[in-house]
Amino acid sequence: MYKYCLDCGWQASSEEGYTEREVSKEAIEHFVETGHTVESLRLPPPTILEN
Numbered sequence: 001m002y003k004y005c006l007d008c009g010w011q012a013s014s015e016e017g018y019t020e021r022e023v024s025k026e027a028i029e030h031f032v033e034t035g036h037t038v039e040s041l042r043l044p045p046p047t048i049l050e051n
């Protein structure tokens with residue numbers, strides 16, 4: 001579980017020691033506090049392609 005914000009640099013990941021419940025809770029709190037759009041991914045974020 002990986003969640004990130006489209007409007008700022010906020011993110012939370014279950015790979016960083018959070019449980020999935022905690023990640024979801026953090027995402028909801030971020031949305032409530034800021035009104036930002038939080039997207040979620042089941043997989044880690046795509047790596048940036050380099051030439």
Ligand SMILES: [Zn+2]
Binds near residue numbers: 005006007008037
């Ligand atoms: Zn945000």
